[in-house]
Amino acid sequence: MLDFDEYYPGQWTMPTAKRLDSSAQARRAARDLKPGETVALGSGLPSLVPWELPPDNAVQFLTESGLLGSPAWGGQSSVQSGLVDSNGVGISLRPGASVNSTVDLAAMLRGGHVDVAILQASQASSRGDFTHWTTAATSGLFGPGFAVDLAAGARRVIAMMPHLGDDGAPNIVPICANPIDGAGCIDLIVTDIAVIKVNASGLELLEVAPGWRTDDVIGLTSAPLAVSPDLVEIAFDLSVFSASGGKASEKVFASGLDALSDLPDGAVVMIDGFAGPGGTPHYLLTSLRDHGARNLTIISNTAGIARVVNFGTPPGKQAIDHTILIDNRQVRKAIASYPVSPSASRPTAFELAYRRGEVELELVPQGTLAERLRAGGAGVAAFYTPTGVGTLISQGKESRVIGGREYVLEVALRADFCIIRGHRADTLGNVVYKGTSRNFNSVMAPSADVTVVEVDEVVAPGGLDPEKIVTPGLYVDRIVIRPGNFSPYE
Amino acid sequence: MPRGKVYATCEAALADISSGDTVLIGGFATCGVPRGLIGALCQKAVKDLTCVYSPGAWPNSAGSSGIDQLVANGQLKKLISALPFGPTADWGIIKNAWQTGKLEIEVLPQGTLAERLRAAGAGLGGVFLATGVGTRFAEGKEVRAFAQRECILELPLKADFALFKADTADTLGNVVYRGSGRNWGPVMAMAATVSIAEADRVCDPGGIDPEAVISSGIFVNRVVQGPDC
Numbered sequence: 036m037l038d039f040d041e042y043y044p045g046q047w048t049m050p051t052a053k054r055l056d057s058s059a060q061a062r063r064a065a066r067d068l069k070p071g072e073t074v075a076l077g078s079g080l081p082s083l084v085p086w087e088l089p090p091d092n093a094v095q096f097l098t099e100s101g102l103l104g105s106p107a108w109g110g111q112s113s114v115q116s117g118l119v120d121s122n123g124v125g126i127s128l129r130p131g132a133s134v135n136s137t138v139d140l141a142a143m144l145r146g147g148h149v150d151v152a153i154l155q156a157s158q159a160s161s162r163g164d165f166t167h168w169t170t171a172a173t174s175g176l177f178g179p180g181f182a183v184d185l186a187a188g189a190r191r192v193i194a195m196m197p198h199l200g201d202d203g204a205p206n207i208v209p210i211c212a213n214p215i216d217g218a219g220c221i222d223l224i225v226t227d228i229a230v231i232k233v234n235a236s237g238l239e240l241l242e243v244a245p246g247w248r249t250d251d252v253i254g255l256t257s258a259p260l261a262v263s264p265d266l267v268e269i270a271f272d273l274s275v276f277s278a279s280g281g282k283a284s285e286k287v288f289a290s291g292l293d294a295l296s297d298l299p300d301g302a303v304v305m306i307d308g309f310a311g312p313g314g315t316p317h318y319l320l321t322s323l324r325d326h327g328a329r330n331l332t333i334i335s336n337t338a339g340i341a342r343v344v345n346f347g348t349p350p351g352k353q354a355i356d357h358t359i360l361i362d363n364r365q366v367r368k369a370i371a372s373y374p375v376s377p378s379a380s381r382p383t384a385f386e387l388a389y390r391r392g393e394v395e396l397e398l399v400p401q402g403t404l405a406e407r408l409r410a411g412g413a414g415v416a417a418f419y420t421p422t423g424v425g426t427l428i429s430q431g432k433e434s435r436v437i438g439g440r441e442y443v444l445e446v447a448l449r450a451d452f453c454i455i456r457g458h459r460a461d462t463l464g465n466v467v468y469k470g471t472s473r474n475f476n477s478v479m480a481p482s483a484d485v486t487v488v489e490v491d492e493v494v495a496p497g498g499l500d501p502e503k504i505v506t507p508g509l510y511v512d513r514i515v516i517r518p519g520n521f522s523p524y525e
Numbered sequence: 526m527p528r529g530k531v532y533a534t535c536e537a538a539l540a541d542i543s544s545g546d547t548v549l550i551g552g553f554a555t556c557g558v559p560r561g562l563i564g565a566l567c568q569k570a571v572k573d574l575t576c577v578y579s580p581g582a583w584p585n586s587a588g589s590s591g592i593d594q595l596v597a598n599g600q601l602k603k604l605i606s607a608l609p610f611g612p613t614a615d616w617g618i619i620k621n622a623w624q625t626g627k628l629e630i631e632v633l634p635q636g637t638l639a640e641r642l643r644a645a646g647a648g649l650g651g652v653f654l655a656t657g658v659g660t661r662f663a664e665g666k667e668v669r670a671f672a673q674r675e676c677i678l679e680l681p682l683k684a685d686f687a688l689f690k691a692d693t694a695d696t697l698g699n700v701v702y703r704g705s706g707r708n709w710g711p712v713m714a715m716a717a718t719v720s721i722a723e724a725d726r727v728c729d730p731g732g733i734d735p736e737a738v739i740s741s742g743i744f745v746n747r748v749v750q751g752p753d754c
Contacts, residue, residue, distance in 0.1 A: 078608075098705075099553070099635070100553050100554065100556065100705040100708065101553075101705060101707060101708060102705060117556055117703040117704030117705060117706050118556075118704040118705050119553070119554045119555065119556055119704075119705045122554075123553070123554025123555060134702075134704060134705070134707055135707070136702075136707045136708060136709070136710065136711040136712065136739070137553070137635070137639045137708045137709050137711075137712060138639040138640070138642070138643050138709075138711060138712035139711075140636075140639075141635065141636030141637075141639040141640055142636075144636055145636050145640075145654065145655070145656055169608075176609065176610075176620065176623055176630060176632075177632060178580065178606070178607060178608035178609055178610055178632065179607060179608070179632070179634060179635070180579075180580075180607050180608045180635050181607070181634070181635040181636060182634075183634035183635075183636075183637070183656055183657050183660065183662060184634050184635060184636030184637070184656050187654075187655050187656040187657065187658070188636075188655075188656070214660065214661040215659070215660050215661070216657075216660055216661075216662075217659075217660060218658065218659030218660055219659070406647070406649075410652075413640075414654065414655065414656075415640070415652050415653065415654060416653040416654070416655065416671035416672070416674065416676045417652075417653045417671055417676070418644070418649045418650075418651065418652045418653065419649060419650030419651045419652075420648070420649055420650065421648060421650065435650070437650040437651055437680070438650070440650065442649075442650035442651075446671065447671075467736070468736075469736075470736075500737075502701070502702075502703070502704075502737065503734075503736065503737045
């Protein structure tokens, strides 16, 4: 390790090479993004990043103010638009953006739905810990905003920061001097003189600012710094984001079977729907049957009751519901709140299979099912709920008295695939529903690795009112259009 | 008599607030700050309030500055916030009160604060979150691993009152917001015994598209037409 004073014993002067200004730092950070990624921006320097990219970039930025979608050029003032970025600066939105509340934004960040988080640190350490920039600025009182959440939930975390503090002391340190706001979470550090990667073994200098000598950067860094064999000068080219190369991957699939082609045997699959026709992804259910994957665990409100309850099915026809998967012997287990028929004399296909010992059942109260699904998508590992205390539901589960009331511990539910029924989607995956068909859609969509939505219509970005989007596009991976002649009955 | 849930003035909507109450106040930067209700609260002889506020109406914004006046009046005992001050502006009033021991401040990660409010509103006894593990935010809290990931037990944060800004409310308390003004309204409305929407417009039932309602009337107890401020 090179100690600052050892390296420059009494004869050192600050290098005369220019440090990067905020805009150049933001430009360098932008180079680490890819078209199609969802990128959350903390307050401070990170909010400058979108403005470095060309207007037609395909990056989805998420602000601390709850806006998902890139800010549009020529932003309006906040008074006119009621739209601000993470710094409180007025912006306007590009087509395809959505407006989200703070608690929904928190779920996006914590739930692992963000590809990259960019935050501003005052110190970063050898092991990727950081102290938020407001800590140094406010001597004991600080305001991390969403920074702690960004650090905990994003798949990749970039810290932007000045290389030196106002007092000239290095900000890249072996161990943070102030209390940390994230442990081991930083992947890349972009400063005004260098780009540094955080490896398990320590820090690696990847790039130096134009005109800077490697030794000078090392001298201004108090943490040990390995020099990359591929060390280069920081570059600022962003042409990859231009219209030709900057497209996000296409979410609209040609057919239901196409959209489910990689669904494996043994998958856990969420299926939307309340009970009757509304909100059931009939077309995707038939696609899943035609696909033929076996040994499935389905998570759904019912395990298929439309065939026995009828719900207005025309004479001579049968409603499409989970029954088609049961009959095709694709289901191993159901996690459901209403797996039985309301009429004992007309059992469902699932009930009959259960009595024959062919399927397993985990029974969950409906509200607990919704909450477990929400937890799965919102990065809540488990929660205490009063529902079911003292009943069969709580058997074998931890119970606990909190504030004088007894609760039972329930854990999050996640799935490999989720099939839901929307009304209208844009090509970015923003979805609106119709009437009570909204039901479980909005809690299921965030809770699966691959979420596939069946819609009546796909529109271009901007075709949906950003204030009325129910499921933002970052929760939806694939879109299929329900064929115009498709019948929910067979 | 109020018309449905509608109160004639901010003062009337806050008539039964008491010293020692916990009050949630919405707002992010200049957006969604219930300036009329904050102004009315400043005029009331209530003190020892615990206030959740994170953050709003930075001092460089137009009009009154968020909760500065409440702090200056000595009405606040404690502030719970992820960002107790504007990131770039002077925050002298809050800082002075904190440094002289007149105001207690609890800083939380913003997402954790939102989730604690939601837990209160959704009837949960506590939630396990990975946010802040290994940091100062885990101190004194139960930590437990789920699926090999350490999580912190966070408890619900229930309040007596919630004050938030709406774009339009109907007389049943259904609410829509505007732009970044949505911020804390939906979760704060859930978490308080009495939640009050300060709306730019108040309409009759049917005046809001049912598919577009963000906070359902079940979460909103009172509606007041916001004064022009």
